[in-house]
Amino acid sequence: MSASSQPVSFQIDKELEIPSIPLVLIKIIQALDQDTSSAKQLEDLIMHDPALSARILRLANSAFYSFRARVKTISHAITLLGVSLVTSLAIGINIFDTFTKGAKSEAALINQLWTHSCGVGVLVRKIWMQKNGIQKETEFAFLCGLLHDLGKVVLFKTYPGKYGSIFAAEKTESDMTICGYEEENYGVDHAVVGEMLAKQWGFPKELAGVIRKHHDPSETGNPMVASVMLADHLAKELKIGYDGDHGLNPSIDIAEVLSKLSISEGEWEQLKEFASQECVNIKRFFQIS
Numbered sequence: 001m002s003a004s005s006q007p008v009s010f011q012i013d014k015e016l017e018i019p020s021i022p023l024v025l026i027k028i029i030q031a032l033d034q035d036t037s038s039a040k041q042l043e044d045l046i047m048h049d050p051a052l053s054a055r056i057l058r059l060a061n062s063a064f065y066s067f068r069a070r071v072k073t074i075s076h077a078i079t080l081l082g083v084s085l086v087t088s089l090a091i092g093i094n095i096f097d098t099f100t101k102g103a104k105s106e107a108a109l110i111n112q113l114w115t116h117s118c119g120v121g122v123l124v125r126k127i128w129m130q131k132n133g134i135q136k137e138t139e140f141a142f143l144c145g146l147l148h149d150l151g152k153v154v155l156f157k158t159y160p161g162k163y164g165s166i167f168a169a170e171k172t173e174s175d176m177t178i179c180g181y182e183e184e185n186y187g188v189d190h191a192v193v194g195e196m197l198a199k200q201w202g203f204p205k206e207l208a209g210v211i212r213k214h215h216d217p218s219e220t221g222n223p224m225v226a227s228v229m230l231a232d233h234l235a236k237e238l239k240i241g242y243d244g245d246h247g248l249n250p251s252i253d254i255a256e257v258l259s260k261l262s263i264s265e266g267e268w269e270q271l272k273e274f275a276s277q278e279c280v281n282i283k284r285f286f287q288i289s
Contacts, residue, residue, distance in 0.1 A: 022094060043074045062284075120146070127230060155190060171246050173247055195209075233254055
């Protein structure tokens with residue numbers, strides 16, 4: 001980042017103002033850990049939010065899922081995708097929509113971040129399915145990928161204009177990562193902020209932990225964290241959306257991550273091929289050239 005493009009210096013309030021949680025999101029999160037939560041219960045929650053309903057149907061009808069018949073109702077979407085996956089989608093969509101409101105000047109940047117986050121979610125889900133296969137854990141892995149950069153959305157909302165300049169600024173390989181610029185300006189990075197919000201909003205502890213540790217090279221022994229790291233790496237390599245960094249995270253040893261996840265060279269190649277195919281679908285859905 002050149003000196004001329006440095007963001008304007010500003011004073012940081014160390015006690016970050018965490019936004020209030022929307023009511024519909026409270027109810028969806030409460031249902032997240034309940035094995036007894038029903039499709040009808042989830043449908044009723046989503047139907048009370050017309051914008052959320054429309055986004056869920058658009059996703060269900062996208063190239064991500066390639067259903068033969070058009071999905072016209074929320075109940076049909078839940079039947080086809082499953083309660084856990086629709087719950088994860090509803091949480092992710094609701095959070096990004098909530099934080100985008102009132103941020104028209106930065107909506108395009110947040111959309112790029114949402115695109116990246118969706119890409120990571122899809123790839124983490126694939127990694128976990130390939131190595132584990134347990135449906136509920138697979139959908140939770142999707143949610144971990146979808147929300148791994150939650151802290152960046154909080155920073156966009158808390159410091160309108162200021163954080164956008166840091167996020168959007170051109171960076172070279174010799175520059176710090178976005179985490180470095182966040183720490184320089186805020187005293188914390190997005191991983192810490194994301195964990196703060198996840199805890200305050202009552203997300204599962206494991207999800208808050210993944211958000212906090214997804215850039216920490218010492219955490220590659222944690223399978224869920226390592227899966228998010230690997231998916232994040234692939235999404236950046238294929239330029240699925242944009243997360244504030246132009247390069248790959250130099251602190252993460254991908255060979256070590258693959259080893260910790262017991263992913264063979266052949267499986268890695270298959271995963272990269274899958275990622276390339278999904279990259280096309282994701283960019284088409286978000287209308288990115």
